[in-house]
Amino acid sequence: MIVKICGITNLEDAQAAIEAGAAALGFNFWPGSPRYIAPERAAQILAALPPGVWKAGIFVNSPAESIAQTAAHLGLDVAQLYGTAAAPAGIRIWRAVRVEPGFDPGRLEDPAAEAFVLDAAPPSLWGGAGLCFDWRLARGATRRIIVAGGLDENNVREAIRQARPWGVDACSRLERAPGRKDHARLRRFVREALAEAAFEGGES
Numbered sequence: 001m002i003v004k005i006c007g008i009t010n011l012e013d014a015q016a017a018i019e020a021g022a023a024a025l026g027f028n029f030w031p032g033s034p035r036y037i038a039p040e041r042a043a044q045i046l047a048a049l050p051p052g053v054w055k056a057g058i059f060v061n062s063p064a065e066s067i068a069q070t071a072a073h074l075g076l077d078v079a080q081l082y083g084t085a086a087a088p089a090g091i092r093i094w095r096a097v098r099v100e101p102g103f104d105p106g107r108l109e110d111p112a113a114e115a116f117v118l119d120a121a122p123p124s125l126w127g128g129a130g131l132c133f134d135w136r137l138a139r140g141a142t143r144r145i146i147v148a149g150g151l152d153e154n155n156v157r158e159a160i161r162q163a164r165p166w167g168v169d170a171c172s173r174l175e176r177a178p179g180r181k182d183h184a185r186l187r188r189f190v191r192e193a194l195a196e197a198a199f200e201g202g203e204s
Contacts, residue, residue, distance in 0.1 A: 001197035002167035007035035009179035024054035034178035099133040105141035115144035135162035153188035157196040
């Protein structure tokens, strides 16, 4: 199972996440986000990261050509797409989906998507709202899912038990201010997530 820390805006947080054991980092390129990072600033952070860490760019309602250009320029591994953002070729796609009443995990059908990021963000927001959804709703998914929304060190083990996801993704609940991570909470979150994943793997 992968652990992703999203909303990275500075090198210190990126290094803390990697040292804790996170497999992926998220960089938000939507200007409306309090965790927005300019591509030029992201490039400086990415250049200092060790190899092997997945670098995901968050894009909202962006055309495929623009996403492809940014991904190529920064060397991104994943494009995490919200809204009407179109899937470019040549990069892993994680498609974000709001879990709302009537959600059917069997209808996650985008053939371009490697995985689906399930979140509880209200219509006015694109992630980072700190809200949980009923994780049991994800249990019947036949595609890879990444559980996001309201996760922290206190509830991630239960989320994994209920949803059995391919990955978990945390952001706002691990912050001391928007875009600034609490490193102690971040470490506990990754530790708890990986411990539960190892337990589930041993039980299966």
